[in-house]
Amino acid sequence: METHIEIRKLNAYYGDSQALKDINLEIPRQQVTVIMGPSGCGKTTLLKSLNRFLELGEGTRLSGQVLIDGEDIYAPEVDVTEMRKKAGLLAQHPYPLPMSIYDNVAYGLRIHDLCKKGPEMDKRVRHFLEEAGLWEEVKDRLHKPAVGLSIGQQQRLCLARGLAVQPEIILGDEPTSALDPISAQHIEKRLLGLKKEYTIVLVTHILRQAKRLADYVVYMYLGEVVECGAALEVFEHPRQERTRAYLAGQF
Amino acid sequence: MKSRHFAKCHVEEGIFKALMIGSFALLSASLGFILLTIIIKGLPALNLAMLIQTPRGGYYLGKEGGILNAILGSLYLAGGGTLLALLFSLPLALFLKVYTNHSHWSDMVRLALDVLWGIPSIVYGAFGFTIMLALNMRASLLAGIIVLALLELPIMARAVDEIIRMTPFDLEQASLALGATRLETAVHVVMRQMLPGIVTAILLAFGRGIGDAASVLFTAGYTDRIPTSLMRPAASLPLAVFFQLSTPFPEVQRRAYASALILTVIVLAISLGSRWISGRLSRYVVK
Numbered sequence: 001m002e003t004h005i006e007i008r009k010l011n012a013y014y015g016d017s018q019a020l021k022d023i024n025l026e027i028p029r030q031q032v033t034v035i036m037g038p039s040g041c042g043k044t045t046l047l048k049s050l051n052r053f054l055e056l057g058e059g060t061r062l063s064g065q066v067l068i069d070g071e072d073i074y075a076p077e078v079d080v081t082e083m084r085k086k087a088g089l090l091a092q093h094p095y096p097l098p099m100s101i102y103d104n105v106a107y108g109l110r111i112h113d114l115c116k117k118g119p120e121m122d123k124r125v126r127h128f129l130e131e132a133g134l135w136e137e138v139k140d141r142l143h144k145p146a147v148g149l150s151i152g153q154q155q156r157l158c159l160a161r162g163l164a165v166q167p168e169i170i171l172g173d174e175p176t177s178a179l180d181p182i183s184a185q186h187i188e189k190r191l192l193g194l195k196k197e198y199t200i201v202l203v204t205h206i207l208r209q210a211k212r213l214a215d216y217v218v219y220m221y222l223g224e225v226v227e228c229g230a231a232l233e234v235f236e237h238p239r240q241e242r243t244r245a246y247l248a249g250q251f
Numbered sequence: 252m253k254s255r256h257f258a259k260c261h262v263e264e265g266i267f268k269a270l271m272i273g274s275f276a277l278l279s280a281s282l283g284f285i286l287l288t289i290i291i292k293g294l295p296a297l298n299l300a301m302l303i304q305t306p307r308g309g310y311y312l313g314k315e316g317g318i319l320n321a322i323l324g325s326l327y328l329a330g331g332g333t334l335l336a337l338l339f340s341l342p343l344a345l346f347l348k349v350y351t352n353h354s355h356w357s358d359m360v361r362l363a364l365d366v367l368w369g370i371p372s373i374v375y376g377a378f379g380f381t382i383m384l385a386l387n388m389r390a391s392l393l394a395g396i397i398v399l400a401l402l403e404l405p406i407m408a409r410a411v412d413e414i415i416r417m418t419p420f421d422l423e424q425a426s427l428a429l430g431a432t433r434l435e436t437a438v439h440v441v442m443r444q445m446l447p448g449i450v451t452a453i454l455l456a457f458g459r460g461i462g463d464a465a466s467v468l469f470t471a472g473y474t475d476r477i478p479t480s481l482m483r484p485a486a487s488l489p490l491a492v493f494f495q496l497s498t499p500f501p502e503v504q505r506r507a508y509a510s511a512l513i514l515t516v517i518v519l520a521i522s523l524g525s526r527w528i529s530g531r532l533s534r535y536v537v538k
Contacts, residue, residue, distance in 0.1 A: 051428060085430030095425040098444040098535040107439070108429045145535045158425070165429050 004029035004169070004199045005050065010064035012045055012054060019045040021223045023064070027216070032191065032200045034214035034231070036207070038246070042223040043203045047171050050201065051087040052080055068169070085112060088162030090175040090187075094154035096146035097161075101138050104146045104157055105129060108165035124164065132160035133190050152183020159190060170194065172202040176209065188213060207247065211235060219243045289515060293508030301509055306475040314502055318510050321491035324478050325514070327392060328471055328487055329461035332399025333407075336456055339400070340408035341449075348415045361412065367405035373465035375402045380469035392478050392485040395471025402466050403456035410455055414448035415441075422537055447533035454525040458518055464489035488514040 005027040012020035019042045027033045035043040048054045052073060054062055065072045073083050085108075097104050105125045109115050115124055125142070129135040134156040138149070146157055155175060162170065172191070176184035191200055191213060204210050210217065214231040219240075227234060227243045238244045300317045307316030343360075351357035379398035388394060418441055426436040464487070472484035473494070488510055495507035 053424065053428070056424065056427070081430045081432050083430075084428060089424075089428035091421060091425065091428075093421065095419065095421045096537060097422070097425060097440050098537050100535070107426075108431075111429070111431050111435050111439075147535065147537050162429065 001031070002029045003027065004068065005201070006065075006067040006070075007046075007049075008065040008067070010046075010049060010066065011062070012042075012049060013061040014057070015059045019223055020049070023225055025218060025225060025228060027199065027201060029199050030195055030197065031215040032195050032202060032213050033216040033218065034210045035201065035203045035218045035220060036205060036210050036246075037220035037226075039205060040222075041220040043205075043220050044173055045223075046218075046220065047173055047201060047203050050169070050171055051084050051089055053089070085165050086167050087169040087171055088165065088167035090155070090159060090162060090170060090172040092174045093178045094151060094158045096149070096154050096157055099146065100143045101146045101149070101157060102142040104161050105164050108161060112165055114165070128160040128164045129157075131163055131190075131194075132156045133186060134160055150183070152179050152186060155179055155183065155187055156190070159187070163194075167198065169199045169201065172200065172204075174203055174205065177204075177206075184209075207249075219246065221246075286515070289508050289511045292505060293510075293512035296502075296505040296509040297512060301506070302513070305477060314500065314506075318486075318488070318491050318506075318513070320475055320477050321486040321488045321510065322513060322517075324392070324471070324474075324485035325461050325488040325517070327478055328395045328399055328467060328485060329457050331392075331396035332403055332460045333453060333457045335396060335400035336403035336407045336460075337453060340404055340411055340452075343404075343408045344411035344415055347412055361409070364405040364409050364412075368409065371465070372402055372463045373468075376466040376469050379466070383470065390470060390472030390484045391480075391482050392471060393481040395467045395485060395487070396481075398466050398470045399460045399463065402463060403460050406459060407452050407456040410452035411445075411449060414445050414452065417448070418444050419537070444536055447529040447536060450525050450529040450532065454522060454529075457521060461518060462489060462514070464493055488517075 003026040005025075007023050007025040007027075010020055010023040011018065023046060035046060037043050045054065049062065049066060050068075050073075054060045062074070066074060068083075068086065072078070097107055099107070102125055105128050106121055109121060109124060115121055126135060126139075129138065134153060137153060138157075141148075146154065149157060155178075159170075170191070176187050179187065188209065191202070194200065195215075202213060204213075211231070216229070217231045217234040218228040219226045219234065219238075219242075221242055227238060227240045234243065235247065238247060300315070302317055302322070303319055304317035305320045306318065347357045347360060351360070375398050379394060379401070383389070383394055422440060422444060423436050426440045427433075431439075467487050468490060471487060473486050473490050474484040475486065476483075478485040491510045492507045492514070495503050495510060498504065
């Protein structure tokens with residue numbers, strides 16, 4: 001199993017409070033890694049340290065290293081836009097861009113100059129909408145506003161939009177928590193299909209979802225990694241008392 | 252016990268509903284009354300000559316001819332003032348958001364803008380006039396535009412400020428997550444999200460600018476010529492109404508209502524136009 005993302009001695013602070021404590025972690029390539037834990041345990045903070053989103057907030061500090069393909073993304077010479085292009089984010093609540101369905105997908109292609117206008121762009125847009133499982137539902141209204149879609153469709157559009165910039169990693173911050181069960185199932189199915197090509201890191205507090213999707217599990221509590229390992233192992237034979245308690249539904 | 256509680260709720264509901272309907276009725280009645288007055292009194296005096304000619308007939312304002320001088324003057328004054336105010340208020344609002352968001356300093360700026368919003372326009376006029384005296388300038392289109400821009404600036408800046416504050420940060424994040432730069436995000440995403448609101452802000456400011464008489468009274472002056480130079484005086488519709496109404500001649504007074512009707516129609520047309528634009532733009536806006 002090859003390591004794609006390596007986190008070394010990562011500490012994160014919001015003002016005076018420490019959100020991440022000395023995290024050391026290896027995230028395998030082309031697998032689904034699920035970060036779980038009770039709310040406030042730092043799982044979203046950890047996820048947002050992987051695409052340098054933490055620094056967008058005020059008063060956040062960070063120390064340590066995050067290596068993607070062996071390169072530290074916090075090194076001063078790193079181009080943050082280039083780095084973020086590598087790691088797409090699926091947010092908790094889908095936010096389509098204020099433009100048409102087509103333009104939402106084409107946006108990333110345009111800003112990174114990935115393909116020319118015209119038939120080539122049309123083909124690419126179609127391809128990514130298909131990959132996100134949305135094409136059949138929107139093919140007749142590609143130039144209508146994206147906000148007209150249902151929230152489940154919007155999340156799949158956000159997935160297509162993220163895939164369009166050809167990332168290597170998909171980060172999901174509880175991407176199904178705002179969705180109805182059927183839409184959530186759609187997204188889960190897509191993510192399972194996508195792990196052949198992408199490294200997927202998913203934050204969730206839904207235990208059953210973690211069990212359905214995870215190849216590899218990270219259990220966090222109060223800013224620390226309590227336990228991590230292959231999904232089967234952690235779910236069947238947790239080594240730590242706190243993991244056992246969480247899995248048993250005690251908190 | 253329970254039924255008494257419900258009865259109380261119904262009475263409350265009834266009172267507040269009546270209050271709302273009452274204020275709606277009051278408001279639409281006064282609007283209707285104003286419109287009816289200017290239509291009934293102004294329409295008979297309105298003719299094509301009023302729209303396409305300058306004043307004629309010996310009097311300063313004329314029993315004959317038209318008020319093209321004031322129509323064009325008003326459009327130039329309010330258009331120029333709105334453009335100038337936009338040039339300053341957009342960066343100001345962006346500065347408030349990007350660099351001083353929530354700080355003590357930005358609260359002070361917002362307070363100052365709110366105070367400026369409430370200052371009567373005659374004060375802006377007098378302020379402009381004082382400066383013009385100091386600079387030894389005479390009344391001109393340019394001076395009128397500058398004073399109108401000052402008058403409109405707080406309205407526009409606060410309106411744009413509110414629109415920016417309503418733009419969800421998650422939307423910016425969505426764009427940044429794709430590897431877009433801050434500039435690309437600002438131009439392609441944030442501006443697009445804000446555009447309908449900005450159109451509304453422009454309309455608000457333009458509406459105040461074109462309807463204001465006091466601020467242009469000393470600064471733009473009045474003339475019966477069509478404005479051709481920024482350095483020469485310019486007429487305006489509100490002042491035309493004012494001067495026509497204060498003459499002792501009934502036929503000129505009737506023309507005042509016709510001028511008011513023209514001003515109202517211009518404002519109405521611009522409102523409808525910008526609403527249409529803003530409606531088309533807001534189809535894409537993320538809520």
